Amino acid sequence: MNTDSPDPWLERIKAEIRDEAAAARQRTPLPRVDPPPRAQAASSSDGIERERLxxxxxxxxxxxxxxxxxxxxxxxxxxxxxxxxxxxxxxxxxxxxxxxxxxxxxxxxxxxxxxxxxxxxxxxxxxxxxxxxxxxxxxxxxxxxxxxKLPAMLRDQRLLQATLCERASLLAMAQATLQRQLEQLEATQRGLAAQAPHRDEQARQLAARVDAMERAGAELRTDLQAAARERADVSAAIEPLRHYVHTTHHWLTSLREGMVELEAAATREQQRADELVAALVAHEAAQESPALSHRDWAATLAQQLPAGALVMDLGSGEGTWPAALIGQGLTVAAVDANAVLVARAQARGIHVALGDPAAVLARCADASVIALSLSATLLSDAVTAARLFDEARRAMVDGAPLLLRVETGAAPAALVNDAPTAAAWLQAAGFGEPRTLAAHARVAVLVHKR
Incomplete structure (x- = not known):
């Protein structure tokens, strides 16, 4: 018997193993679906998207x-x-x-x-x-x-549960594949033992391969058991968390309804306050019209500015003061927080914007205001006054005039109710020498930014 000739059974086994390996390499993986590319804003060479706001x-x-x-x-x-x-x-x-x-x-x-x-x-x-x-x-x-943040946490928990389920499915598929391969090898081993008892060495090698596969299967089963325990732990943790989220959602809904009611009440109180202040202004105007005082102040301010210059007026009221500035050939950007007074001004054809005067001044760029007019009614307390004067110095150009109107009677609770107090505040804030403008029982203080 020639021992050097190839054994047909051994060659057949080798061919089957090679075919299975080739088939495993040729299996097409699940296609990966990537999200569509997101359009990118134009950027400069340093990667900063300066045009995107x-x-x-x-x-x-x-x-x-x-x-x-x-x-x-x-x-x-x-x-x-x-x-x-x-x-x-x-x-x-x-x-x-x-x-x-x-x-x-x-x-x-x-x-x-x-x-x-x-x-x-x-x-x-x-x-x-x-x-x-x-x-x-x-x-x-x-x-x-x-x-x-609880909804996001719950979403993450569901994502973890789905991932564990996917992993368990993949491990089960792998275990089934290995089990089929193990059965095929066992059948081959029995055939070799029956047909070629003298090939003990080859049988031992195949047995070693089977043992290795069994160990791999045992490891996979261990991983599957661990994954199952993790899945059970996650499921146990999700249920009380879901109940907690539902309870929290109900509480947040009640809280949101309460906040809406509070906001409505605050709006009604603000409307009532605006009406009372507007009535006080109307009463003062009926006692003594501010038109003459405003005309004289506007003429003095116009002498400090070029024709058509833009004056920012904060606390414009019902529009008599912006009208006086416009009469002197100036352009006015007027703002007031009282909706009733703004409506009166607009009814007279004077454009006064409704908004927070302090917030409007804070949004101005540095050194962008060439003339500023303030109503002393805005200075409700020391903190507000300091903040307004600091913002004014930041936003005004050097040498720009600031006119502080002290019209007594309109706001008895204001911090500044007379010319000396106004002058002292302006000097303390770092402005130039104050000049008092008195006209028809009303006063104003004119300063310049140093």
Whole structure:
């Protein structure tokens, strides 16, 4: 017998193994579906999208640590971060600050307000993040933030459950494949033992392969059991969490309804206050018309400015003072927070915008206002007065005039009710030498920015 000739049974087994390996390599994997590419805004060579001024908050919170701070500077301030600023913001993150607080710090900084990037969904989260740091209300606000995040946590739990189910399915398929291969090898082994007893060595090698596959199967079964336990733990944790989320949702709905009622009550109170102030202004005007005083003040202010110059007037009332400025050939940007007085001004053909005068002044760019007029009724307390005067100095150009109108009777609770007090406040705020303008029982104080 020639032992060097190839054994047909051995060759057949080798051929079957090679065929199975080739078939396994040729199996087509499940196709991967990628999301469509997102259109990118035009960017400069440094990667900053300077023309883009609108974001959704989720676009800015996806990154972490230094990458998050770097991206926030590029999106909100349209520049690369400076070393000191970036280090400060990273320090806040390391001390547990929320990402929305970092975004809000940059967005509502002086530089961020000047650029004016809009981040949808940021304002409310930033206010809540700041409130959570207050000594008394911070703890309940932090709880409220945690409750608002519960839906996202539940979504993550469902994603984990789906992932575990997919993994268990894949492991089951792998185990079934290995089981079929094991059965085929056992059948082959029995055939070899019956037909070729002298091939013990080849049988031992095949047995070793079978043992290895059995060990792999045992490992896979262990993984399947672990995955099943994880799935059971997740399912047990999801049920009380779902009940908690439903309870929280009911509580939040009740809280939202209460907040709506409070806002409606506050609106009614503000409307009533506006009506009372408007009635007080109308009563004062009936006692003594301010037209003559306003005409004299407007003439004095017009002498300080070129023809057609723009005057920003804050606290314009029912429009008699803006009308006097327009009569002197000046252009007026008038703002008042009282809706009743604004309606009266517009009925007289004088355009007065409804809004918060302090907020309008805060939005002005540095050194952009060439003339400013303020009503003393805006100075309700020392903090408000200091903030208004500081914003005025920032927004006014050097040498620009500021006229502070002290019209007694309109606001008895105001901080400034006479010319000496007004002059003292203006000097303390860093303005030039005050000049008192008295006309027809009314006074105003004129200063210039130094």
């Amino acid at each position: 609108d974001y959704v908050i989720s676009e800015l919170t996806g990154l972490d640590h230094g990458a998050f701070v770097d991206n926030a500077y590029r999106a909100l301030l349209k520049r690369n971060p400076d070393e000191g600023g970036a280090g400060f913001q990273l320090g806040l993150l390391m001390n547990g600050a929320d990402k929305t607080e970092i975004l809000g710090n940059l967005r509502w900084s002086a530089e961020g307000r000047h650029i004016g990037v809009r981040v949808r969904g940021l304002r409310l989260r930033y206010v809540l993040a700041k409130l959570s740091r207050l000594p008394l209300v911070g703890y309940p606000v932090a709880w409220l933030l945690a409750l608002l």
